Amino acid sequence: MTNILCIGAGYVGGSTMPVIASHCPEHRFVIVDINESRIAAWQSDQLPIYEPGLEEIVHQTRGKNLFFSTEINRHIAEADIIFVSVNTPTKTFGQGAGRAADLQFWEKTARQILENSTSSKIVVEKSTLPVRTAEAMERILNSNGNGLYFDVLSNPEFLAEGTAIRDMQNPNRVLIGGRQTESGRKAVEKLVELYAHWVPRDRIITTNLWSSELSKLVANAFLAQRISSINSISALCEKTEANISEVANAIGRDERIGHRFLQASVGFGGSCFKKDILNLVYLCEHYGLPEVARYWEQVVLMNEFQERRFAANMVASMFNTVAGKRIALFGAAFKANTSDTRESPALAVCRALLEEKAQIVMTDPYALENACQDLEDLESRITYEPDPYAAAKNAHAIAILTEWPQYAELDYERIYSSMVKPAFIFDGRNLLDHRKLFEIGFNVYPIGKPARTRLVNHGTETD
Numbered sequence: 001m002t003n004i005l006c007i008g009a010g011y012v013g014g015s016t017m018p019v020i021a022s023h024c025p026e027h028r029f030v031i032v033d034i035n036e037s038r039i040a041a042w043q044s045d046q047l048p049i050y051e052p053g054l055e056e057i058v059h060q061t062r063g064k065n066l067f068f069s070t071e072i073n074r075h076i077a078e079a080d081i082i083f084v085s086v087n088t089p090t091k092t093f094g095q096g097a098g099r100a101a102d103l104q105f106w107e108k109t110a111r112q113i114l115e116n117s118t119s120s121k122i123v124v125e126k127s128t129l130p131v132r133t134a135e136a137m138e139r140i141l142n143s144n145g146n147g148l149y150f151d152v153l154s155n156p157e158f159l160a161e162g163t164a165i166r167d168m169q170n171p172n173r174v175l176i177g178g179r180q181t182e183s184g185r186k187a188v189e190k191l192v193e194l195y196a197h198w199v200p201r202d203r204i205i206t207t208n209l210w211s212s213e214l215s216k217l218v219a220n221a222f223l224a225q226r227i228s229s230i231n232s233i234s235a236l237c238e239k240t241e242a243n244i245s246e247v248a249n250a251i252g253r254d255e256r257i258g259h260r261f262l263q264a265s266v267g268f269g270g271s272c273f274k275k276d277i278l279n280l281v282y283l284c285e286h287y288g289l290p291e292v293a294r295y296w297e298q299v300v301l302m303n304e305f306q307e308r309r310f311a312a313n314m315v316a317s318m319f320n321t322v323a324g325k326r327i328a329l330f331g332a333a334f335k336a337n338t339s340d341t342r343e344s345p346a347l348a349v350c351r352a353l354l355e356e357k358a359q360i361v362m363t364d365p366y367a368l369e370n371a372c373q374d375l376e377d378l379e380s381r382i383t384y385e386p387d388p389y390a391a392a393k394n395a396h397a398i399a400i401l402t403e404w405p406q407y408a409e410l411d412y413e414r415i416y417s418s419m420v421k422p423a424f425i426f427d428g429r430n431l432l433d434h435r436k437l438f439e440i441g442f443n444v445y446p447i448g449k450p451a452r453t454r455l456v457n458h459g460t461e462t463d
């Protein structure tokens, strides 16, 4: 039996470890966190994160070979392998503020591991980290002089929220980076063995430490770049009567381009894309590559432009003022099937409309609690309403900000009849049947497609 510890019971630790534990019943897994209420939630029936399939796996493993605890020091002492998935937010202060990763939790965790260890261990970076962080970790961990040795491995997480469990069960690849020393190779092999319980060997890629660390940043930068690319073209489509769905389909048929991740939207969100790209930008600057830094930074700037453009289009379409108008925001989560609101474009649009003095009603099936925390500073100015019908009642406009499939199934005739006229729908996810909505009576504004509006001076769609 191997004692496996994970420090950090957030989205990453909380969704990966139960899956590994379910495939490795002979090993003992403990997930620890400094946040007591989070651990209490993991021990309860109300898990702290919503992720399809997670509840079943936690029920299956919890109390058998998976345990949650706040006793970090004791479990460090017992562990053979320690995964670290504490958060690495963007620095808000000092050198690299707004770009570099804030590594204070990481360093604190490394010191805590060192202080509480009485045996040599493998330490696995699961958090996304700047390239060469492992080196700093090795230095701290191996500065003990007490004969203990720590192998540091990089094993970045590629799972996407909403499909995390499915991604973990059937990953495209597992990436493990380690030192090319005898001890490093042995440590890598140990981690490979763990994953090989259910992942075919040819999907487990082993590389040097730095390639592994960099690959995670680059994977996210490439994914985000595709969204910014299609979103930039959506702006052009709106000016030219080209249709972004037709363009995406036409280019995506080229196998070299492929059709996935070409869905134009109000913008990308999530805890990773922006943070990881800014991290990459900072790294490039640090290594004296300003042209490379500017190239990647543009992906983030384009995303901010798209969010701003969406809100500005709402105001412009509604006769240049939304002051005092009730506007229903459908969706707070940064994407469907998650309660996560980190960097959600819905929050950016909400803030922009509040600046215009709109009256905001926000609805979402799972994310309202998180949205409420994120927008705490504006609490009194936002109404949170889980029922979309109630949210739309007496509203001038609806903005679709998360692609929850249930929003496509609503009774829009009923919604239309309860709204102030002229009624507007701004579909930031191109989720709805725009022609049908137009026929009901809505003025419809998709992303990257001509608006369907009955108002003069905005062009009338007749097809």
Ligand code: UDX
Pocket (backbone or CB within 6 Å): 007, 008, 009, 010, 011, 012, 013, 014, 032, 033, 034, 035, 038, 085, 086, 087, 088, 105, 106, 108, 109, 126, 127, 128, 129, 271, 272
């Ligand atoms: C985070 C980052 O967003 C991601 O980029 C990185 O790869 C891993 O960490 P996530 O799991 O989604 O991913 O973050 P979060 O939900 O914030 O969880 C981190 C957890 O670590 C929190 O529960 C926090 O309480 C805990 N933590 C943080 C510790 O236990 N100890 C610390 O010193 C700091």
Ligand code: UDX
Pocket (backbone or CB within 6 Å): 157, 158, 159, 160, 161, 162, 220, 223, 227, 260, 261, 262, 263, 264, 265, 266, 267, 268, 269, 270, 271, 272, 273, 334, 335, 336
């Ligand atoms: C991402 C990566 O996909 C994952 O591999 C990595 O480990 C963490 O970051 P995640 O943030 O969970 O995962 O979500 P993802 O599905 O990638 O979506 C990110 C954002 O892009 C969402 O806001 C989503 O709505 C948006 N998006 C995605 C688009 O706007 N258009 C698309 O075509 C795809």
